[in-house]
Amino acid sequence: xxxxxxxxxxxxxxxxxxxxxGPRAAERLALALIERDPTExxxxxxxxxxxxxxxxxxxxxxxxxxxxxDCRVCADATRERGLICVVESPLxxxxxxxxxxxxxxxxxxxxxxxxxxxxxxxxxxxxxxxERVAGGEVRELILATNASPEGEATALYIRQELDExxxxxxxxGAEAITLRVxxxxxxxxxxxxxxxxxxxxxxxxxxxxxxx
Amino acid sequence: xxxxxxxxxxxxxxxxxxxxxGPRAAERLALALIERDPTExxxxxxxxxxxxxxxxxxxxxxxxxxxxxDCRVCADATRERGLICVVESPLxxxxxxxxxxxxxxxxxxxxxxxxxxxxxxxxxxxxxxxERVAGGEVRELILATNASPEGEATALYIRQELDExxxxxxxxGAEAITLRVxxxxxxxxxxxxxxxxxxxxxxxxxxxxxxx
Numbered sequence: 001x002x003x004x005x006x007x008x009x010x011x012x013x014x015x016x017x018x019x020x021x022g023p024r025a026a027e028r029l030a031l032a033l034i035e036r037d038p039t040e041x042x043x044x045x046x047x048x049x050x051x052x053x054x055x056x057x058x059x060x061x062x063x064x065x066x067x068x069x070d071c072r073v074c075a076d077a078t079r080e081r082g083l084i085c086v087v088e089s090p091l092x093x094x095x096x097x098x099x100x101x102x103x104x105x106x107x108x109x110x111x112x113x114x115x116x117x118x119x120x121x122x123x124x125x126x127x128x129x130x131e132r133v134a135g136g137e138v139r140e141l142i143l144a145t146n147a148s149p150e151g152e153a154t155a156l157y158i159r160q161e162l163d164e165x166x167x168x169x170x171x172x173g174a175e176a177i178t179l180r181v182x183x184x185x186x187x188x189x190x191x192x193x194x195x196x197x198x199x200x201x202x203x204x205x206x207x208x209x210x211x212x
Numbered sequence: 213x214x215x216x217x218x219x220x221x222x223x224x225x226x227x228x229x230x231x232x233x234g235p236r237a238a239e240r241l242a243l244a245l246i247e248r249d250p251t252e253x254x255x256x257x258x259x260x261x262x263x264x265x266x267x268x269x270x271x272x273x274x275x276x277x278x279x280x281x282d283c284r285v286c287a288d289a290t291r292e293r294g295l296i297c298v299v300e301s302p303l304x305x306x307x308x309x310x311x312x313x314x315x316x317x318x319x320x321x322x323x324x325x326x327x328x329x330x331x332x333x334x335x336x337x338x339x340x341x342x343e344r345v346a347g348g349e350v351r352e353l354i355l356a357t358n359a360s361p362e363g364e365a366t367a368l369y370i371r372q373e374l375d376e377x378x379x380x381x382x383x384x385g386a387e388a389i390t391l392r393v394x395x396x397x398x399x400x401x402x403x404x405x406x407x408x409x410x411x412x413x414x415x416x417x418x419x420x421x422x423x424x
Contacts, residue, residue, distance in 0.1 A: 003285070003309035005278035011263040014256040019244045020237065031303055032231045033260065034267045034276075041264045044226040045257040048245065051223040052253045055246045064246075066217035073215070091243055097215035 062108030064090045073106060080104045082139040088112050088146055112150035113157055121157055130165055140180040155183055274320030276302045285318060292316045294351040300324050300358055324362035325369055333369055342377055352392040367395055
């Protein structure tokens with residue numbers, strides 16, 4: 001891009017590293033940006049640095065929060081404290097919140113167990129989850145990990161850890177925990193066509209068929 | 213987006229105002245950005261403000277240039293000084309430079325005549341173009357305005373102004389200017405299919421047919 005000023009080439013290079021933005025889109029974006037009102041571009045630059053500096057993870061659940069405070073879900077007194085949805089990443093909770101149908105709290109694991117990628121159970125916030133459960137207030141845990149092999153393995157691992165926790169408590173005569181452990185339903189995505197569904201999805205839709 | 217931290221909502225809002233980025237893409241982008249290495253995001257923010265502050269227009273031709281200097285084309289001693297390509301915007305010269313087949317200089321008009329949009333001939337850098345021509349060094353002017361009604365009108369207007377300039381010089385006995393005025397060819401775009409071409413394009417392809 002020798003025909004462009006260096007500062008512009010640098011901007012295009014930076015933009016093209018963003019997810020979903022290829023070199024062509026980055027160029028179009030950069031050229032449009034420099035023709036814009038400079039105050040608007042400064043506001044964008046400020047919003048960028050501000051968001052990166054201020055947005056972090058909620059100390060309670062690991063969801064996105066600002067300035068180290070509790071996230072909006074944990075801070076909301078109307079949410080059901082006994083219902084915890086366990087997700088892999090903060091983005092999963094964002095997706096669930098968009099639906100608006102979940103009224104409990106979250107617990108972000110920070111990934112899924114994947115020995116090949118070097119992610120072991122101790123790399124995830126599973127110990128913190130067990131602690132929350134041991135507190136006794138939790139009555140249902142929805143294991144909403146991804147429907148991938150890693151997500152499945154993580155859900156199964158947590159299920160086993162919970163069983164062991166229960167046994168340890170029984171062994172030392174502590175009060176038994178009554179806890180429901182569920183996972184998200186498997187089946188056809190809403191609005192999808194049968195002939196586009198893959199075999200595994202169709203099989204789980206069959207296995208989990210419900211009364212009409 | 214009450215489920216997101218405010219700093220993130222602000223970033224999404226700013227991103228969604230960029231051309232070609234809708235609200236969904238802005239959200240995906242913002243969520244990806246805050247999970248990134250903060251130094252990379254700071255570099256992007258810096259590149260943004262840097263580009264807006266430093267990239268401007270070449271004092272010679274109006275193309276994109278840096279720190280108020282001449283653009284790379286004008287500064288290139290190997291370019292043909294007698295050949296000037298007249299374009300509406302700096303982005304048009306970027307498109308032409310990508311091809312790499314043009315070896316002259318540029319002249320950016322800053323738009324096209326459009327009385328409805330309130331753009332009059334005096335709003336464009338036509339006077340500066342006539343001055344460059346009056347200098348006597350220019351031997352060909354390629355009027356590369358857009359193939360739109362406004363672009364056509366602008367090219368015709370410049371053609372008339374050049375004729376008047378010639379007459380005025382003749383009237384006061386000055387040396388005659390020998391100047392070729394051309395425009396870009398009209399025809400089928402490369403790689404296009406005949407049955408997808410519109411009627412006006414097909415007609416000009418017929419009118420301007422060449423010997424094989």
